Amino acid sequence: PPFRKIANLLQSDNSLNDVSRVVGTITQVQKGGFYLRDETASTFVYAAGDDIFPAGSRVEVEGFATVAPFRPILRAGRVRLIDKGEKPTALLLKGGLEIQPKLHNALVSIDCEFLAVREGSQETVLQCRRGNTYFEAWLPKFDRILNELKPRDTLRLTGVYEVTTTHPIPRIEWANGFKINLAGPDAISIVKRAPWWTLNRLLWALGIAVAAISLILVWTNLLRKRVAIQTKIISRQVEHSAIKDERQRIARELHDTLEQDLTGLSMQLENALDEIGELNEPANRSLSLVHRMLQRSRLEAHASVSDLRNPQLLMRPMAEAMKESLEEKARETGVHLDFLVEGEPRVLRSTTQNHFLRIAREALNNAHRHGKASRVHCLLAYTEEGVTLKFEDNGSGFDTSLPTPAGHFGLTGMRERANKIHARFSLNSSPGNGTKIEVHMPYTSPEAGIRERKLP
Known part of the structure; x- marks a missing residue:
């Protein structure tokens, strides 16, 4: 049979029944045959197992050209080894x-x-x-x-x-x-090798970094807030400590000077009254009035010193502070005290709370000193409109239509304190029927604002 080039297989002068002979180099062995290459092209050769030689072998193939996609293939009838060479270069x-x-x-x-x-x-x-x-x-x-x-x-x-x-x-x-x-x-x-930084890993790393930065920012913000809170607390503690020390100093000064001087003046007036006696009635009346005024001033000074030395009393809820203060006064005087609280307590301004405490103590003091009461009922009521203090005793009472006796300043002081907090003060009393006092302050009062508790 004639020799043909791979590129010329199945040309017009060669039919499917003609035997073709091709010489070339095996480029790759595959199941069922091998790929053959000459200087013109490459094709696949179907061959039996004994006719398959390793890649690089130069062989002569006799067989029939067969139509196949894109290029004819050979069905080998005989494969003859010409020589064995090096593996072909791709x-x-x-x-x-x-x-x-x-x-x-x-x-x-x-x-x-x-x-x-x-x-x-x-x-x-x-x-x-x-x-x-x-x-x-x-x-x-x-x-x-x-x-x-x-x-x-x-x-x-x-x-x-x-x-x-x-x-x-x-x-x-x-x-x-x-x-x-x-x-x-x-x-x-x-x-x-593939780079370690794949897109997925990069996205994961970016996600972790963003999460870590977010956590750090959140932690930093929380830490900053915590430091600000602690700084504020420390500043308040330092401020409160300084105020407490100053209050203690003022209390000592008032006790050692003003209160002692008032006590001395009161004793001197008592001696003067004993010496004058009834020889000079006008002078006796004037000195008695001065003596009562000094007594009142001394009691007020004593109460102020007590408040200065016990600032925590005003820092607590008013109901607790009032109950403690009145129970202490009741034990001193021997008066039986009934103290009740109604409604949901509100936190009032410390100065307003101080006025309510002073009014309550003054009412109890008057019930004991002037009314000779043995039992006192005190009600502190919180409503939607405001706060009300009601005080009732079983003392001797008095005629409210008569002028206030000279030297009696308790009722006047209570009215003045009620006016300072824009509260309504009412008094009801008659001889033999005890005394009733009511103080009502609406929450609309400018002195009733709910504020943070501070030392007055």
Whole structure:
């Protein structure tokens, strides 16, 4: 039979029944045959096992040319070894990967990025990319190399270039893809490992960094707020400590000077009254009035000193402070005290609370000193409109239509304190029926604002 070039198989002067003889080099051995290359082109040769020689062997093939997609193939009747040579060199594809039909069945090498693997029934398919071109590489099932591959590894694949098409008729002009047929895992080499910083890992790292920064910012903000709160608390403590020390100093000064002087003046007036006696009635009346005024001033000074030395009394809720203050006074005087609280207590301004405490103590003091009462009922009521203090005793009472006796300043002081907090003061008493006092301050009063407790 005549010798033919691979590119000239199945030309017009050669029918399917003619035996062709081709000489070439085996480029790759595959199941059922091998790929053969001469100086014009490459093709696939179907051959029996005894007629298959290793890649690089130069052989003479006699057989029948058969129609196949894109290029005829040979069905070998006889394969004769001419000589054994070195493994053939593959054509390295560079630049872009446009479809090259002339390379159909040629041995090529290509550098690409490994994306994923797909397992078929009898083959393993590697999905690869180079630039914007995606293609597949087919090889028989092997696990050895596949276990080493990681997505985004850079691979060099050496195999047979095969043109493909999605058109039902495989014509060269309709070719729209290609694949690489690999002989085995040795046709795959890892050029460069995938970078550790993948997109997913980068997103995870950015997410962790953002979360960490957010936590740090939140922690810093909380710490700043905590430091501000602690600083404010320390400042208040220092301020309260300084105020407490100053109050103690003023209390000592008042006790050692004003209160002692008032006590001395009171004793001197008592001696003067004893000496004058009834010899000079006008002078006796004047000195008695002065003596009562001094007594009143001394009691007020004593109460002021007591308040200065016990500032915590005004820092507590008014109901607790009032109950403690009145119970102490009741124990001193022997008066039985009934103290009740109604409604939800409100926190009043400390100066307002001080006026209520002073009014309550003065009412109890008057009930004991002037009314000779044995029992006192005190009610502190909180309503939606305001706060009310009601005081009732079983003392002797008095005629409210008569002028206030000279030297009696208790009622006047209570009215003045009620006026200072814009409260309504009412008094009801008659001889033999005790005394009733009521002080009502609406929450609309400018002195009734609910504020943070401070030392007065």
